[in-house]
Amino acid sequence: MTTNETVHEADQLTESDPGPATAGENRRAELLREGEAAADFLENLLDICDLDGDIDLDIDGDRAAVAVVDSEDGRVPRRLVGSDGKVLEALQELTRLAVQSATGERSRLMLDVAGxxxxxxxxxxxxxxxxxxxxxxxxxxxxxxxxxxxxxxxxxxxxxxxxxxxxxxxxxxxxxxxxxxxxxxxxxxxxxxxxxxxxxxxxxxxxxxxxxxxxx
The missing domain is CATH 3.30.1370.50 (R3H-like domain)
Known part of the structure; x- marks a missing residue:
């Protein structure tokens, strides 16, 4: 299982920038931490349930975006989406709670499973x-x-x-x-x-x- 981070080049923080962090940079850093906390929770969940899937991280607007996608080892079980996406909605809420527990802040992250x-x-x-x-x-x-x-x-x-x-x-x-x-x-x-x-x-x-x- 792998975790892939996608942050647009314009949004990356580089060592060559000596100036103080801007509010936008601080917010992006917070969103990345949210995504990483979500990835840790989801990876543990998939391992416990013995399910296949990789984790992709991104920033979409003003929220962390986390996706469970098919891996080289197998497809993400579609039962994690459920009828009309109901299981996905519940899993998203659990993930948000896990992130809140890890960061101390309420999360608005968006979770997707299998596209x-x-x-x-x-x-x-x-x-x-x-x-x-x-x-x-x-x-x-x-x-x-x-x-x-x-x-x-x-x-x-x-x-x-x-x-x-x-x-x-x-x-x-x-x-x-x-x-x-x-x-x-x-x-x-x-x-x-x-x-x-x-x-x-x-x-x-x-x-x-x-x-x-x-x-x-």
């Missing part, structure tokens, strides 16, 4: 675009199917990029996104232009827009 989130994100973008097109054509609000916080975040981002707004409605686990026509946006109480909470799941950056209660 599930990446594949699901691509599917959701297409679903969101269909809902956007339907909303524009009909001029009516479009209610989508229930989704997890991660899935709703992907949809909210796509709607915002299209110049419309969206809101979340319902209660977990049946919470869903509503795409709102532009001329109705002034009356929405929970639009995608609302500032994202610090612990919103699936965000790509700290300042991404998200309805206030779509959180991990």
């Amino acid at each position: 599930h989130r990446a594949s699901r994100r691509a599917e959701l973008v297409e679903v969101a675009r269909e809902a956007i097109a339907q909303c524009r054509e009909s001029g009516e609000r479009v209610e989508m199917t229930p989704m997890t916080a991660f899935e709703r975040k992907v949809v909210h981002d796509e709607v915002l990029a299209a110049g419309l707004v969206s809101e979340s409605s319902g209660t977990e686990p049946r919470r869903y996104v509503v795409v709102v026509p532009a001329d109705d946006s002034a009356g929405t109480s929970e639009s995608s232009t609302t500032a994202e909470p610090a612990d919103a799941e699936g965000s790509d950056a700290a300042d991404s827009a998200l309805p206030s209660d779509d959180r991990a």
Whole structure:
């Protein structure tokens, strides 16, 4: 089992930089420590369960990104994803708790297993675009199917990029996104232009827009 770290060259700290660490550099160092703590926890878990898999570490926006991927020894068991990603969500929460125990700080890391989130994100973008097109054509609000916080975040981002707004409605686990026509946006109480909470799941950056209660 191996752990691979990916930090973009522009983000690396080098010995040739004699100046004091900036806030951004300090934050990146914190995220790397989060990723390493998560990797230690996941490696131990895989060893105890006698499961195959390598660990990839990255920084995605303002959070650590950790992925369990197929190794040379074998494939990651897909049961670690579970039906509709439910096992993955639970494993992510356990990993965040392990990181918090190791670092003393609450973690917002994003965990992926066997590329599930990446594949699901691509599917959701297409679903969101269909809902956007339907909303524009009909001029009516479009209610989508229930989704997890991660899935709703992907949809909210796509709607915002299209110049419309969206809101979340319902209660977990049946919470869903509503795409709102532009001329109705002034009356929405929970639009995608609302500032994202610090612990919103699936965000790509700290300042991404998200309805206030779509959180991990």
